[in-house]
Every structure is written in structure tokens, then in C-alpha cells.
Amino acid sequence: MTADKRFGYMDHARQALGLVATPFFWLADTPARVGSSLGEIFVSRTELLDENARLREELMLSRQQLLLAESLTVENNRLLALQSASALLEQEVLPAEIINVSPDPYSRRVLINKGSQDGVFVGQAVLEANGLMGQVVQVMPFSSWVLLITDASHVTPVEVSRNGERALARGSLDGDTELDLEFVIPTQDIEVGDSLISSGMGQVYPKNYPVAEVVSVRRSSGQPYATIRARPMAQVWSTRHVMLVLEAAEPDFPVLADETDSGADEESSLASVDSAN
């Protein structure tokens, strides 16, 4: 056990056993999978039509927002280029599916169906459609364990999107699926309803992804720190589909870019947007 914990000698054994364990996970997941596929089979035609219409509408709305976002991205990139800083605002993702949940009630981890064969690495950030989900902690050939942001041993560096106040969000220690903001002094400006986004510090998570929403703030004069709880935006327990961020998070500090190069890129992308408009 010491060899495993302190020195990582057991990594190879873990890999091999992980390979053997893959069919087990598949088998254990069968009830849930059969249940959901039965649900898909026995769905009525009108429901499908309704869903189709709803999805179309959603797609249209997101397209429109995407158009807006694109122009904002371009503008943002141009401004960043003016500061001669380069920042990645788009990230490639690899879709994956959750195939099991850790049976240990005290650790919040899920197993996904992508492993080292798919290029998954330890420390890779995992996203969900609504926000940040967690990071990969253990990679096996065809599957890997993802530590969720709600785990008590996991701390996510966040900032308030409204004013950029920074904080650390730790998975709550008493076992529910919320986050505690640690070491927030009472004078920091954080209110109920504030949305917390990843700050990109710690260089594990990409910047600016939604993490959580503040649900309660308690400041008592006797305590050195405020007690703040936040609810994760990601549907940590009800989703099956997640995304792995392919590129490592960009460094938080500005990196000097080759000015002529990025400038030229900007020109061309601006031109394309102009022509699109």
C-alpha cells in the first residue's frame, strides 16, 4: 500500500488489472444501459416529435448565440493581440461516456469509457454540457477514473464572474453534492446567486468554464472566514455524456506572441467575419 501511495510502483499492475477489469465494468453497467435503451425503445412517436421540435429550437437558439460568441471571440482575440498576449479561447474536446460510479460512498469518482488507448492522461480536465465536471486521476487502457469537483479531496480554483474575486472551491466534507468556498475573508464581495467560473489557476482546468453558483453566504463576526456554499453547474449525478479537454489549459500569465503572425491571423479572421456579415 505504501508502494502504491507514495511511490507509484503499482502503476503497471494497476494498468494490467484495469484491462482485466474492463469487462466487469461493462457487465456491472448493463442494468443501467438496458434500462435507458428500453426507455428509448418504448417512447411514443408524439414524444419523439416533441423532442425533435424542442431540440431544433434549441439548436437554432444556440446557433444564434454561437454567432454572437464568434464575433465576441474575434474581438477578444484582437484585444488580446493588442496587448501582445496570446490566449486559447477554443479547445478541442473528446466525447466520453460515464460507465460506472465509484462504489465508495466517501469518494466522488466516476469511470469513463476512454483510456490511455484514446490518449487520456492524468490531470486531464473533464467537462459536461453545463460546466466543469472534474479531472482524470487514474488511467487504464480502456477506461479511466475521474475525480469530480464535489469530492472532498478536490479543490477547484474559481473566480466570481461578476467581479473576478478569487476563491478555492472544495467538495463539501459532509457528503452532499455541494462545494464549500474556502478561506474567503468576510470583506470579499461574494453574494448569493453569483456564478463561479474556473480561474485557470493551478493549470489543470481551462479558464472561464462555469463551475458553480453560490447558494448561501454566511458571515459571522467571530469567524475569520465566511461560510459560503455553491451548487455545481454540471449535472454531476444525472449525466452520462462528458467531454475531455484535449489540450492542456493555457497558462494564466500572458505569453508573448509573435506579433506579426498573430496580427496577420487577426486580419484574416476579421475579414472573414466582415464578409459573413
Next chain:
Amino acid sequence: MAGSVLFNSLIVLSFIVAGLMAIVPLPDWAIYYRPEWVALVVVYWVVNNPERVGIGVAWMAGIMVDALTGSLFGLHALGMALVAWLALRLRLRLRLFGVFQQASVILVIIGLQLLLSQWLQFLFDLPRGTNMMFLAPALTSALFWPLAWVLLGGLVRTLDLN
């Protein structure tokens, strides 16, 4: 000894099924009460067939659970070895007990296993419960012991292995 291969495969199969039961996703309210299926199977075989299943096999079964749950290597292995050792010490008495009296001993054995793993989790600074809920599986394991006893005993008798 014609049934030897059959018997050994029944043992392996029982451990595989127990391992599956140990990782099948449960609803949120139930995860604290998941019985220690593998430990129950270990106790059954150690009590009834100590010549086939001993501390070594129990250790291997524990390694299997470690691999399946992604926990620290050796955590469950050590626990299962402890369970097997206790069951070996108590096996002659356990065989005389009625099944519900056995269940009370199971409660203690699995409680000790959980206590050991709680200590180890503390020692290695792993996520763990902060209250006494970590002992809940001992209770449910004791409740499910008669089921395991009847099921495995029935299988052995049906296949006419003893």
C-alpha cells in the same frame, strides 16, 4: 475428485458475482448500506471449505475488489485477509451456530474489517467518512448473510459437490 474442477469454478464464479455486486451502481440513498458481498463469500467458503479457500485466496479476492473500485492497492486485500483469518479461527464454532447466530458473528467480523480499512484510510489520508456511518455495511452484510448462506449452500448441494 471428479467435481474438483466444477467446485473450483463455482468458487471463482461466486467471487466474480460478488465483485460485480460490489460495483453495481446503487441509488444515492443506498450507497452507504452496500453489503460487503465479497467478504460474505469469503466467510462462506472459509467456514465450509477451508481446504480450498484460505487467507491467500481471500487476499486475491481483495486485490480484485481493489482493482474494480480503483482504491489503494492492498486496502481491501488486507481487509479480506483479516476476514478470512477471523473466519478460520471461528469456523468450528460458526458451523455449530444457527444461521442467525452466525449473522451476529458476521456483524463483528465485517465491523472489524471496516474498522481496519477506516484506520488505513486515515493513515494514507484517503477520503473517508467522518461519522460512524462507515460501519453501516456491517449491519446490512449481517442481514444478507442468511441469503448468502442459503444460496451458496443450495448451489453446493444441488451440484452435489461435498
